Amino acid sequence: MSFTPRPYQVDAIEALRQGWTTGKNRLAVVLPTGAGKTVVFSHLAHQMLDSLNGRRVLVIAHREELISQAAAKLLAVDPLLKVGIVKAQHDDHHDADVIVASIQTLAVARRREAIQDIGLIIVDECHHAAARTYMEVLQHFGAWDGVPVAGFTATMTRVDGGLAEVWQDVVFRLDILDMISDGYLCDVRGKAITVDTLDLNKVKTRGGDLVDGQLGKALEDSGALDAIAKAYVDHAADRPGVVFTPTVATAQAAAASLRAVGIKAAPVWGDMGREERRSTLAQYEAGEVQVLTNCMVLTEGFDAPHTSCIVVARPTKSPGLYVQMVGRGLRPAPGKRDALLLDVMGAASRHKLASMVDLTEREIGQAEEGKSLRQVAEEHVANEKRRALAARIEAEEINLFGSSAIRWLRTEDGTWFIRLTGAMFLFLVRDPGTRMYRMRRWTQAHGVHPPTDDVARPLPEALAWLEQQAKVLAPGAFVAREARWRRSQPTTKQLGLCRRLGVTVPRASTAGDVADLIDQDRVGRVLGQLILPAA
Structure with missing residues (x-):
């Protein structure tokens, strides 16, 4: 079977x-x-x-x-x-x-x-x-x-x-966060496309959501479609994507705006001829079309895992519809690290619109620009547990993924790790059948071994414990998250190493981004060859 x-x-x-x-x-x-x-x-x-x-x-x-x-x-x-x-x-x-x-x-x-x-x-x-x-x-x-x-x-x-x-x-x-944590879905990172001339206050509500026709006209009249095209070039030029729009006319106009800036785009809509729609979807699947724009026909039954950018050009008050749209970009695929969500925003609105945090039913606070859904959730959990953790970690205040000085990374299969200078890294292994994690250390000389205090912990607590151990085992020897060199251009040596390793370097990557790619590749290769001891 x-x-x-x-x-x-x-x-x-x-x-x-x-x-x-x-x-x-x-x-x-x-x-x-x-x-x-x-x-x-x-x-x-x-x-x-x-x-x-x-x-x-x-x-x-x-x-x-x-x-x-x-x-x-x-x-x-x-x-x-x-x-x-x-x-x-x-x-x-x-x-x-x-x-x-x-x-x-x-x-x-x-x-x-x-x-x-x-x-x-x-x-x-x-x-x-x-x-x-x-x-x-x-x-x-x-x-x-x-x-x-x-x-x-x-x-x-x-x-x-x-x-x-x-x-x-x-x-x-x-919950979607469980799927992301277990590696069944990609993490998603949101970015707002703010169009100051887009006034959603003039768009009426019918049946609990914004009226499609009025919303489409507002998007077209405000120049939002050109703003979307520019944002796509700036932030997602190398990503295949899907744009959701409120009307057929808006989908067609959005495709035209994308084509005008050099992005191969094609619209699909409900009343489109069956063969034409199948042909367009096949071209997208084959990579001949980079972006599909659609009038709400791809919210259900559309399966293209390579999609790594979703543009919500259909602001909505419905969390359910928002989940349906964004979900199209969260399936994992070979070489796909995450999904990018471009959210079209207007001027200050009287409407309460759905946003990235509505993808989960958990209370995780507000999304922050540049942070993924998982980062927002884990930071929220860390903030909630910070007081309880303080006593166990010698009162040192740790704000995971926020003010932490250490650069955290994950391998392609989702393993969290910290690389220490020299041939050593610390990583987490999950207890089979549970949502608890244990710390392990790897060195070139001694391979994998557990700490003396080999206790299974929930993920936020395990991450905090691992960070504390990094500081104890190798003070100052970890990769600093805000190191100045990380913002510089990649070196010729870095880029040459990536070519030899077969690691793809996205455009506009910094030296820090490239260093992370190299570390993720190396650690992933090491872990892939290990037979980890039973927890």
Whole structure:
């Protein structure tokens, strides 16, 4: 069987199956974009068929692209499954074990009435389920008569409400910060594109969010699209990206502005011809188009992991919509270190707009320019725990990733480390099956060995402990975060070493940036060759 489920995916399935034994049958799972919702419900369908006594599984998808993805994943999980598709002219449900159907087709009474013997309903992008069409379809198939229903979404929010009428409980949630910490998603760094001439106060609200047409006109009239193009050249010239806009006209104009500054860009929108849209998406996948601009058609079902820049040129009051947009850029891919979020801002606004901190449900304070989501969260945790940590670290005040004098780095696989001058570095290893970490030291002469106080600690505390040990083991021998040399131009020797190592150096990198790349490569290679001792 392909697509072996990850540990949290197994937990999500178990939470649903346990939840259905408690008397509630309409249950939801919230997983961040990139967590593999389709893999989870494909395994769920495969596991549940034996207990349905001959009845079938119905998967309800919101968009055409999601139908194809779901059918492909179901067959990858179990190639022997009979998967039928019901949409438009397709009506392959008669002998199927699992039926994947579009909500638009099921909205037609005669089409849904032809489908019999449904014992499990799976709803993809289930934040749409409060809509009248979904309610009618779910009622028809027995959702209010005890048939188990599993809903999957990245965000259980809907600006006009009503979801509580459908879903009785959310039985499993995974926060985006957990996904980033575990290496399943890329960290994201935000930068505001402030357009002083963009006055969002003149844009009205309808249905809980800014009106698309008025918002599009405000963006076009203010010169915001040219500002976006300039910002893309300045901050993301080497990144493939997606721009979200409120209208088709704005998407087309944004693509034109990007092309005018030398960025290969193309628009996509909902009513675009099917073949033309497929061709454009294929060009983006192949690297022939660097940036896609779109009128809100890529918020669901779009899977291009190499995307490393997201431009939110559709300011929104909906955290759910914001998560859907930004999530398109967080999937990991070879050579991808992080995702860059360019957030279009206007002059002071009366509207409370969603921002980067809304990607997580945790309270982490305000995002700061240049800091990633994980850095903001960890700094918040560190600030909260600073008083408790002080007694254990001899009252030395440590503000992780903030005022710390030490330069922290991570390898490509997510291992935190501090390089000390000479052939030594300190790093953290995670205890299997937990969110606790232990310190390890590596030297050229002695390899890996643990400290005397080999205690597993939560990540913020472990980072603080590691920093303290660096100062004890090698006072002044660590890489200083604010060293003056770090701001200078890279040396010829540095660049030559990067070429020999096969390390790509982004444009506008400083000497410090290049030194970090070299350290990350070297430490990653060393750790990759080690068999670490059991914790």
